[in-house]
């Protein structure tokens with residue numbers, strides 16, 4: 206019998222960027238695995254040609270934030286190449302703003318977040334908000350571990366910080382006092398590794414790069430459940446989430462991405478998972494039982510860095526008790542559970558193969574969009590002999606782009622809290638009290654996003670939100686927009 210033909214795999218490499226995968230992570234793949242390297246500057250067309258020439262069907266690898274928009278273009282120019290993870294899945298890799306927009310869309314709990322592109326609006330926010338607040342750089346080198354994350358205790362501090370750092374957009378979060386955070390790594394939506402990170406005494410940064418501590422024990426099931434949900438929302442083949450455990454006991458997502466530091470044996474599992482996905486049953490899923498990390502984590506990190514191709518035996522009922530021997534039972538909110546029972550609640554699942562773009566750049570690339578739209582208009586009136594004045598011309602362009610941004614923002618300034626309240630209370634059954642409840646639960650900007658993208662989220666959050674309320678709210682919102 207002739208074996209089914211396998212798709213051609215390619216690994217995506219970038220000059221100057223550490224490689225997440227190499228061929229050894231795909232041990233046993235019978236065909237040649239191609240490699241394509243992106244050389245940055247003006248390399249787009251050549252890169253596309255090379256992928257075509259090598260007849261790659263599946264291109265595997267992470268795209269760093271600064272190449273993200275170019276790679277959306279590259280992916281669009283290669284409709285027959287499947288990117289793993291897809292550019293949609295990698296949306297959160299680009300910036301903290303993107304993580305936030307992803308979380309808003311899927312109603313994922315995060316610290317309350319406020320994003321301002323317009324300086325005046327940011328100023329007004331600083332004036333009116335409560336402190337302490339966290340200010341972060343949204344886009345740029347992020348693996349500095351908290352280097353671009355600041356706590357400000359007053360409007361003066363906030364103003365000074367932004368004046369000095371010039372972060373654009375201005376990205377604020379409510380300060381959430383936290384016990385610790387947990388990094389969870391998932392493959393096919395199954396947690397395969399998790400560990401606690403705790404801040405040093407008296408500090409608030411839980412990043413271990415700042416001298417905190419870490420351990421692998423007793424990560425709560427409910428926290429893993431949140432990470433699984435987020436991985437599913439991202440449709441991620443592999444994924445890492447940082448989940449903050451608040452002093453209030455709540456779980457909130459701090460970061461999530463496909464780009465993260467992982468031991469080689471975890472990258473082997475990812476490779477095996479990808480081979481499983483694309484081999485139509487010829488390769489098995491990796492077997493990484495839940496809480497395997499508690500056992501592996503007993504080993505020194507220097508050992509974990511050298512271990513490769515780890516496999517575990519499967520649980521068999523006739524051999525009960527052999528599952529991690531002494532650690533059979535786990536406490537959960539739903540009572541005690543055997544580890545093997547729990548493991549079956551976390552199957553490693555196939556991701557969906559999607560063709561529709563979810564996070565198309567013309568809509569979601571907030572960072573560049575304002576400038577772009579202006580540039581086009583402006584280019585029409587370009588005099589033929591602008592070359593000597595190019596510098597000045599560019600300066601002008603930026604000024605105009607900034608003005609345009611203010612105009613863009615002006616539109617949302619019109620949508621005041623007052624008008625949102627008016628929209629809410631225009632719905633039968635929503636009075637002053639209920640509208641206040643909604644405005645307490647969601648920030649102004651969150652409500653607008655939900656009204657635009659996923660009004661069901663508002664319905665889901667309140668038991669009294671029933672019947673025709675959602676339809677009424679949608680039409681009230683549309684009427685309001687039409688009047689703008």
Ligand SMILES: Nc1ncnc2c1ncn2[C@@H]1O[C@H](COP(=O)(O)OP(=O)(O)O)[C@@H](O)[C@H]1O
Nearest residue numbers: 316339347350351354378379380381410411412
């Ligand atoms: N809203 C917040 N409230 C309190 N602490 C926070 C908040 N956001 C981040 N932190 C702390 O700062 C650390 C770094 O923030 P994070 O968003 O993960 O940025 P980075 O890219 O620097 O890792 C987190 O691990 C956490 O300890």
Ligand SMILES: [Mg+2]
Nearest residue numbers: 351412447460
């Ligand atoms: Mg972090």
